[in-house]
Amino acid sequence: xxxxxxxxxxxxxxxxxxxxxxxxxxxxxxxxxxxxxxxxxxxxxxxxxxxxxxxxxxxxxxxxxxxxxxxxxxxxxxxxxxxxxxxxxxxxxxxxxxxxxxxxxxxxxxxxxxxxxxxxxxxxxxxxxxxxxxxxxxxxxxxxxxxxxxxxxxxxxxxxxxxxxxxxxxxxxxxxxxxxxxxxxxxxxxxxxxxxxxxxxxxxxxxxxxxxxxxxxxxxxxxxxxxxxxxxxxxxxxxxxxxxxxxxxxxxxxxxxxxxxxxxxxxxxxxxxxxxxxxxxxxxxxxxxxxxxxxxxxxxxxxxxxxxxxxxxxxxxxxxxxxxxxxxxxxxxxxxxxxxxxxxxxxxxxxxxxxxxxxxxxxxxxxxxxxxxxxxxxxxxxxxxxxxxxxxxxxxxxxxxxxxxxxxxxxxxxxxxxxxxxxxxxxxxxxxxxxxxxxxxxxxxxxxxxxxxxxxxxxxxxxxxxxxxxxxxxxxxxxxxxx
Numbered sequence: 001x002x003x004x005x006x007x008x009x010x011x012x013x014x015x016x017x018x019x020x021x022x023x024x025x026x027x028x029x030x031x032x033x034x035x036x037x038x039x040x041x042x043x044x045x046x047x048x049x050x051x052x053x054x055x056x057x058x059x060x061x062x063x064x065x066x067x068x069x070x071x072x073x074x075x076x077x078x079x080x081x082x083x084x085x086x087x088x089x090x091x092x093x094x095x096x097x098x099x100x101x102x103x104x105x106x107x108x109x110x111x112x113x114x115x116x117x118x119x120x121x122x123x124x125x126x127x128x129x130x131x132x133x134x135x136x137x138x139x140x141x142x143x144x145x146x147x148x149x150x151x152x153x154x155x156x157x158x159x160x161x162x163x164x165x166x167x168x169x170x171x172x173x174x175x176x177x178x179x180x181x182x183x184x185x186x187x188x189x190x191x192x193x194x195x196x197x198x199x200x201x202x203x204x205x206x207x208x209x210x211x212x213x214x215x216x217x218x219x220x221x222x223x224x225x226x227x228x229x230x231x232x233x234x235x236x237x238x239x240x241x242x243x244x245x246x247x248x249x250x251x252x253x254x255x256x257x258x259x260x261x262x263x264x265x266x267x268x269x270x271x272x273x274x275x276x277x278x279x280x281x282x283x284x285x286x287x288x289x290x291x292x293x294x295x296x297x298x299x300x301x302x303x304x305x306x307x308x309x310x311x312x313x314x315x316x317x318x319x320x321x322x323x324x325x326x327x328x329x330x331x332x333x334x335x336x337x338x339x340x341x342x343x344x345x346x347x348x349x350x351x352x353x354x355x356x357x358x359x360x361x362x363x364x365x366x367x368x369x370x371x372x373x374x375x376x377x378x379x380x381x382x383x384x385x386x387x388x389x390x391x392x393x394x395x396x397x398x399x400x401x402x403x404x405x406x407x408x409x410x411x412x413x414x415x416x417x418x419x420x421x422x423x424x425x426x427x428x429x430x431x432x433x434x435x436x437x438x439x440x441x442x443x444x445x446x447x448x449x450x451x452x453x454x455x456x457x458x459x460x461x462x463x464x465x466x467x468x469x470x471x472x473x474x475x476x477x478x479x480x481x482x483x
Contacts, residue, residue: 003453011177020195026050029221034064037227039354045187054198060180063229066317072171073098074123079142101352116179124263126165133164230475248286252279252313269305295452318462319344329372436469441478
């Protein structure tokens with residue numbers, strides 16, 4: 001069994017890009033090499049301006065490499081939620097945007113001849129609980145009112161019986177890392193450069209432009225796009241209070257028969273499935289990160305929820321969830337654009353975001369600008385969720401400090417102090433000890449050991465570190481290696 005995603009394990013990783021080793025001056029700097037950052041870079045491939053994309057690790061190594069890799073507009077009961085909060089007009093606008101994202105990627109794959117296992121796939125929404133039949137019917141009615149063809153079902157194509165459900169046509173699945181690598185390869189030019197293993201650790205505003213500091217160099221730029229799953233530069237904007245992280249586990253198991261469909265249920269526990277070649281990929285056991293410290297229990301719950309006990313891959317993913325179910329895309333300051341908060345639907349929203357960002361930078365009207373505006377007003381749903389979000393953020397920080405030695409550790413790892421500093425020590429299967437400083441450099445939360453993936457995880461904001469303390473996922477920009 002492998003504790004990496006199937007996408008990481010099945011991509012040709014020969015295309016590597018150099019670390020930035022000189023000071024540069026560009027017109028547009030994109031920070032983040034996931035689906036949003038790479039799609040934005042692609043949008044500007046024919047632009048004459050100087051553009052650089054920097055990624056702190058490898059391209060696609062964050063959330064984009066850990067998703068279920070669906071591209072669909074059927075997203076649980078999102079249209080019911082948006083209809084209740086904003087009304088039908090904005091619910092329809094969100095639907096229109098998701099449909100547009102599907103056309104964008106379909107056209108790119110076709111026109112650029114990108115080999116990324118891109119397939120047409122029916123999307124199913126279903127329930128196994130009779131008490132949720134009305135919820136399914138309401139979501140179907142709203143989707144149908146948009147002019148979309150919806151077909152009711154009593155079982156999935158793999159013969160799993162359901163209480164109620166429906167499907168829509170013309171959605172997609174793909175291999176996200178193959179897609180990312182290819183659109184970058186086709187966008188590189190003399191004026192358009194990509195740098196991997198390049199961390200931006202500080203941003204300074206300088207008039208109408210910026211100076212961005214890496215560990216060794218300075219990037220001067222007129223505009224910045226923060227294409228990050230968690231925006232680590234934004235403490236003044238109180239991002240931790242406007243959203244929260246959700247953690248989920250995914251497994252891939254070899255199957256005798258594969259199907260061209262994807263499906264998700266409408267209730268908890270979550271069960272989302274799709275097929276990739278001879279594998280069934282299942283997402284389940286999702287929870288607010290503040291209450292998801294025990295990774296072993298989460299995987300046990302996944303097995304119980306799905307009856308899947310034999311699998312070839314297991315990994316986790318984090319998704320940034322907003323209080324009103326809409327992404328955050330737009331200007332947060334003069335010439336500084338943020339795109340994040342995709343509520344588990346990062347592929348379609350990341351692709352759509354790239355076109356919005358391009359229009360914003362080019363001062364061109366975009367119909368989705370106000371819908372996703374980061375500064376949009378508080379609504380009833382935000383007001384309801386705001387105190388709950390504050391509580392979960394406070395809980396994760398306080399619990400990390402007073403309950404470092406979790407009961408489920410069984411003595412490994414152990415926690416102590418060396419030279420007056422808190423450290424954690426994990427002994428691996430070969431008896432080797434791995435020592436790290438037990439404090440996340442981002443906002444000083446104490447770390448949790450992830451027994452499934454053998455990583456050190458921040459329970460507050462989702463930073464992740466390998467066994468020896470190398471930072472493998474932000475918002476932290478620093479390692480915690482013991483020296």
